[in-house]
Amino acid sequence: MTPLFLLHNPIEGIGSFYGGVLHPLVVPEQALLLVATAACLSQQGLEQLRRALPPALVALVAAIFLQPRLGWMPPQSLVLILGMLIGLGVAARLRLPAAVSVALGLLCGLAVGLGTDVDTIPAGEELLFQSGAGIGAGFALLCLAVWLETAKRPWQQIVVRVLGSWTAAAALINLSWQLVQG
Amino acid sequence: MLLPPLLHDGAGVAGGFSSGLLHPLTGPDHLAAMVAVGLWGAFLGAPAIWLLPVIFPLVMAVGGALGVAGVAVPGVETGIALSAVALGAMVAAAAKPPLPFAAILVALFAIFHGHAHGTELPESADALSYSLGFVISTGLLHLAGIGLGFAVEKPAGRTFVRACGAVICLAGLGFLFGVL
Numbered sequence: 001m002t003p004l005f006l007l008h009n010p011i012e013g014i015g016s017f018y019g020g021v022l023h024p025l026v027v028p029e030q031a032l033l034l035v036a037t038a039a040c041l042s043q044q045g046l047e048q049l050r051r052a053l054p055p056a057l058v059a060l061v062a063a064i065f066l067q068p069r070l071g072w073m074p075p076q077s078l079v080l081i082l083g084m085l086i087g088l089g090v091a092a093r094l095r096l097p098a099a100v101s102v103a104l105g106l107l108c109g110l111a112v113g114l115g116t117d118v119d120t121i122p123a124g125e126e127l128l129f130q131s132g133a134g135i136g137a138g139f140a141l142l143c144l145a146v147w148l149e150t151a152k153r154p155w156q157q158i159v160v161r162v163l164g165s166w167t168a169a170a171a172l173i174n175l176s177w178q179l180v181q182g
Numbered sequence: 183m184l185l186p187p188l189l190h191d192g193a194g195v196a197g198g199f200s201s202g203l204l205h206p207l208t209g210p211d212h213l214a215a216m217v218a219v220g221l222w223g224a225f226l227g228a229p230a231i232w233l234l235p236v237i238f239p240l241v242m243a244v245g246g247a248l249g250v251a252g253v254a255v256p257g258v259e260t261g262i263a264l265s266a267v268a269l270g271a272m273v274a275a276a277a278k279p280p281l282p283f284a285a286i287l288v289a290l291f292a293i294f295h296g297h298a299h300g301t302e303l304p305e306s307a308d309a310l311s312y313s314l315g316f317v318i319s320t321g322l323l324h325l326a327g328i329g330l331g332f333a334v335e336k337p338a339g340r341t342f343v344r345a346c347g348a349v350i351c352l353a354g355l356g357f358l359f360g361v362l
Contacts (some may be wrong), residue, residue, distance in 0.1 A: 028199075028310040060201035080310075091236050158232035162325075165236045168315045169243035173300060175248035 016125035020132025023116060024140055029079045029174075030112050034140050036086040036167040037108040040158050041101055042148035043093055048101045049149055053142060056105030060141070061134045065111020068126065072114065077178050079111050084171035090164025093157070112137050198308035202315025205299060206323060211262050211357045212295060214350045216320055218269035219288055219328015220345055221350075225273060227336055230281055234288050236322040239317050241289040242296035246313065249300025258301075261294030266354025273347025276340070295320070 014022070024030045041052050067073070086104065089096070096104070116133045118126040151160055206212040223234040248255060255261075268287065271277075301315050303309060330346065333339025356362030 028314060032310070032314070088240075091240065104250075138254065148248040158235075161232060161238075162235050162321055165239045166321055169239040169246075169317045170310060170314040172240075172243040173246040173250060173252075173296075173303075173317075174310040176250045176300075177303065177313075180251050 009120055012149055016121055016129040017132040017142060020030055020116075020134075021131040021136035023129075023133045024112060024137040025123075027115065029076050029083065030115055030137070031140075032167050032171060033083040033086070033108055033111060034137060035144065036083045036090060036164065037104060038141050038144035039148055039163050039167075039171065040086050040094075040096075041091045041105060042145045042151070043090060043157075044096055044098075044101050046149055048096075050179060051098055052101040053104035053145060055102055056109040056141060057138050059106045059109030060113045060137055061064050062108075063110045064130050064134050064137075065115050067114050067116060070114070074114050074115055075110050077175060079115060080175050080178075082107060082111060084168045085177065087164045087166070089170030091161050092164075093161055108141070119176045197297055198311035199315040201280065201313035202299075202317075203319045205302065205316045206295075206319045209298075210252075210353070210362065211259075211266055212298070212320075213293065213323060214353050214357075215262065215265040215295065216323035217271055217327040218266060218273055218332070218347065218350045220324040220329070221273045221331045221346060222269055222284070222288075222327075224322070224328050224331020225276060225343065226278055226281070230284055231328060231331075233281070233285060235328070236319060237285055237289055238292045238324065239321060241292035242259065242299070243317070245293035245296025245298075246300035246303075247296075248301060249297040250309075255293065255297045258294050258297050261291065262298060263354050263357035265291035265294060266357060267351050269356075270347045270349070270351030274351055275346050275347075276344055320327060335349070 024034060037056070041049050041056075044052070086108075113134075116130070116137075118129055121129045148160055151157055206216060219234055219238055223231040226234075245255070269291070272279075272284075272287075299313075303312055331343055334343050353362060
């Protein structure tokens, strides 16, 4: 496992805000879930994307700021299972009802937000870190989903499906690793 | 900066990712077979061209999980060498079997490749970034094969791709008999 201090301060001297921005990218299970969710929502078309993204972003930001009060983080295996299932859906190019897309967006936002803890952040800089984490994860989800939605050509849609199979595969191997490690 | 020891022994997110990314590239048997999957997909055309690169990582992950869990799969190295022989031969012969046959053949070999990657997962590495690295690396090798395979649309390109298949098949025989 990556030491916590590297997750929260991946580049020496970068500061709490930018450390927060980079946080979802240096926590692989969060990056994987964000990519899988963005790809899945993008496959559902612009209309569903418009419905699913705002609640996802609100859930993300709310969960980030509520995390220290709740003191609960979703287990890594739960985030990986979610990422694996969504990745399989992307590989199979599942068409989802609008309500399911909204629920997926919410789940992703909550999982990433609640997984962003501030335990090792210097006192007084928690808000900076949380703001950075919200902006980093939010922009990653938003930009990736909108960008992938523009993938209309057949070969581009294949690339999105391949992306789904990669995320599912990586999550599955890691889940087995966790199972073995206990 | 990540601490230098973490980068060099494959630990941490960056170290784990780079170790995983390099793993399929540093094994010529893996590399040859992955490119052959892409080449064959291009030969077979749609839907195999996208189905094979989607199926392979998923089944490879199952093999990887078996490797990580310590479940023995007999003849892994032989299976990997045979994958280069068989897939190279399919490309060289411009074979176009029914899609289910191609998918099952590729999936079967994916188990061996995944098992090897899973077994060699470094203790110190961040497991998820390592697996992301080797899955992405494998996928990029498929895409490289598909890219080369697009040459089949021209007669000279078709000959070139078939020659690539023959080279991969011969290399596979070399791996199988320990010559390479």
